[in-house]
Amino acid sequence: xxxxxxxxxxxxxxxxxxTEWLYLLGQERRIVGISGYTVRPxxxxxxxxxxxxxxxxxIDKILALQPDCVFGFSDLQAxxxxxxxxxxxxxxxxxxxxxxEIHGMLFQVxxxxxxxxxxxxxxxxxxxxxxTLRQSVQTLQAQGKRRPRVFFEEWDEPHISGIRxxxxxLGIAGGDDVFPELARQSLGKDRIIxxxxxxxxxxxxxxxxxxxxxxxxxxxxxxxxxxxxxAAVKTGQLFEIKSxxxxxxxxxxxxxxxxxxxxxxxxxxxxxxxxxxxxGGALPPEGAAPALGRPGGxxxx
Numbered sequence: 001x002x003x004x005x006x007x008x009x010x011x012x013x014x015x016x017x018x019t020e021w022l023y024l025l026g027q028e029r030r031i032v033g034i035s036g037y038t039v040r041p042x043x044x045x046x047x048x049x050x051x052x053x054x055x056x057x058x059i060d061k062i063l064a065l066q067p068d069c070v071f072g073f074s075d076l077q078a079x080x081x082x083x084x085x086x087x088x089x090x091x092x093x094x095x096x097x098x099x100x101e102i103h104g105m106l107f108q109v110x111x112x113x114x115x116x117x118x119x120x121x122x123x124x125x126x127x128x129x130x131x132t133l134r135q136s137v138q139t140l141q142a143q144g145k146r147r148p149r150v151f152f153e154e155w156d157e158p159h160i161s162g163i164r165x166x167x168x169x170l171g172i173a174g175g176d177d178v179f180p181e182l183a184r185q186s187l188g189k190d191r192i193i194x195x196x197x198x199x200x201x202x203x204x205x206x207x208x209x210x211x212x213x214x215x216x217x218x219x220x221x222x223x224x225x226x227x228x229x230x231a232a233v234k235t236g237q238l239f240e241i242k243s244x245x246x247x248x249x250x251x252x253x254x255x256x257x258x259x260x261x262x263x264x265x266x267x268x269x270x271x272x273x274x275x276x277x278x279x280g281g282a283l284p285p286e287g288a289a290p291a292l293g294r295p296g297g298x299x300x301x
Contacts, residue, residue, distance in 0.1 A: 005114070006114050007069075007112045007113045007114055008030060008067075008068045008069030008090070008112065008113070009030055009068060010030065010032045010065065010066060010067045010068045010069070011030045011031050011032065011067060011068075011069050011070070011071060012031075012032060012033035012034075012051060012052075012062050012065060012067040012069075012070045012071070013031060013033070013034050013035065013038075013070075013071045014035055014052045014054075014057060014070060014071060014072040014073065014077055014080065015035050015037075015054070015071070015072065015073040015077075015248070016034075016035055016037060016038045016039070016040055016244065016248050016250070016252075017073070017102075017105075017248045017249055017250025017251065017252070018071040018073075018094075018109055018250065019031060019034050019035070019038050019040075019044050019048075020038075020040045020041060020044075020248070020250055020251050020252060021106055021109055021110075021250055021251055022109070022113065023041050023043075023044065024122065024251060025110060025113065025115045025118055025119065025122075026115075026118075027113045027115060028044070028047070030113060031044070031048055032048070032049070032065045032066075032067060033048060033049050033050070033051040033052075033061070033062060033065050033067065034048045034049070034050055034051070034052075035050065035051075035052050035053070035054070036050040036051075036052060036053055037053065037054060037213070038050070039244045040244055040248070040251075040252055049061070049065070051065070052080070054076065054077070055076060055077070055080075056080070057080045057083075059080075059083050059084065059087070062084065062089075063084075063087055063089070067089060068090060069089075069090045069091075069092060069112075070084055070089055070090070070091045070092070071092055071093075071094070071109070072091060072092070072093040072094070073093065073094055073095070073096075073249070074093070074094075074095050074186070075095065077093060078093070081093050092112075094108070095186075096165075096249050097163065097164045097165060097184075097186055097249070098164050098165055098168060099130075099165055099168045099169065099172075099254070101165075101249075102165060102249050102250060102253070102254060103123050103126070103127075103254075105249075105250070106119055106122070106123055106250065106251070107119050107120060107123060110122075126254050126255070129255070130172050130254070130258065133172050133173060133174075133258065133259075133262050134172055136174075136262070136266065137172075137173070137174035137262075137265075137266070137269075140174070140266065140269045140270065143274065144274030145269040145270070145272055145274060146269070146272065147174055147175060147176050147265075147269070148174075148175050148176070148204075148205035148206050148237075148265060148268045148269065148272070149175075149176050149178050149202065149203065149204045149205045149206070149231075150170055150175035150176060150177060150178065150204055150205065150206045150207075150208060150265070151177075151178050151179070151199055151202070151204035151206070151207045151208070151232070152166055152167070152170060152177065152208045152209075152210070153207060153208070153209045153210070153211070153221075154166075154188065154191070154210060154211070154212065154247065155188065155211055155212055156209070156211055156214075156217075156220070156221075158192045158193070158194065159192065159193040159196055159199060160188050160191050160192055160193070161177075161179040161182045161183070161191045161193060162177065162179075162183060162191075163183065163185075163186070163188075163191070163247075164183045164184055164186070165249055165253060166183070166210075166246060166247070166253070166257075167180060167183035168183075169246075169253060169254070169257060169258040169261060170208075170261055170265075172258060172262075173258055173261035173262035173264075173265050173266075174262060174265040174266060174269060175206065175261065175264075175265045178199070178202040178203075178204050179191075179193065179202070196224065196225075196226075197226060199230075200226050200227060200229070200230055203230055203231055204230065204231065204232050205231045205232055205235075205237060205268060206232050206237040206238075206239070206264060206265065206268055207221060207230075207232040207233075207237065207238050207239070208239050208240070208241055208261065208264065209221065209238070209239070209240050209241075210240065210241050210242065210243050210245075210246050210247055211243070212243050212247065213243050215240075216239075216240035218238035218239075218240070221233070221238055222238065237264075237268060239264050241257060241260050241261065245257045245260060246258075246260070246261075
């Protein structure tokens with residue numbers, strides 16, 4: 001018996017990240033159902049039945065597929081998980097919120113399908129890729145370029161700032177999250193910025209929008225009351241990263257998502273005027289925003 005013949009053989013993935021990961025591992029044959037929001041890989045939509053949204057699922061359809069394991073994500077899918085558990089289905093719900101936790105989830109899934117070595121190799125390669133991005137940012141800083149202040153907007157009405165893995169990847173990419181104190185809040189409702197004037201006051205150099213599947217409208221952002229003096233608006237630094245690339249806590253965010261953020265940030269750094277070097281030539285730590293970007297100039301995390 002081979003290791004890949006062990007573990008679940010009929011998996012339903014309620015979110016996209018586990019689907020993409022199983023395809024990357026070459027284990028797509030195990031998948032019998034996916035989320036309707038799945039776009040990575042695109043072929044999954046053509047090959048697998050769609051059985052769920054994010055907060056709801058077709059329980060009867062899932063049960064008809066006779067899964068021996070269902071993968072879910074976060075407390076928001078607790079009710080779906082409970083229904084399936086009561087029906088006798090094995091359910092594994094992950095709750096990864098940080099880069100390290102995403103790597104941990106990927107390793108667990110890989111081990112469950114007998115691909116622990118392959119999974120670990122991918123993770124180690126990804127860590128090298130992330131370190132390479134860090135080093136490129138440090139090179140620019142050594143040339144006197146400063147890290148930009150960045151507002152990542154996960155939703156527009158109301159304003160919701162970026163979740164933890166987004167904030168961490170932004171730091172790796174060279175930007176400083178202007179709302180670091182909100183990033184550790186796992187629920188969107190706890191990352192609502194009730195007073196839009198606070199975004200203006202923190203004066204981001206770059207705004208990145210990823211409106212949970214809704215098209216980002218830079219002209220709408222630029223037209224917001226009081227935003228005409230925001231640095232990002234004045235210089236046209238308003239960008240979109242598709243939600244499937246950055247708001248999926250799995251392979252997409254760790255590869256395409258962070259790469260897009262790095263391109264945006266590094267272009268800004270390369271085109272910005274040099275700043276005065278720090279005493280002793282030291283570089284500011286990753287994620288440490290300049291005083292201008294924080295209320296009172298202090299650490300707010």
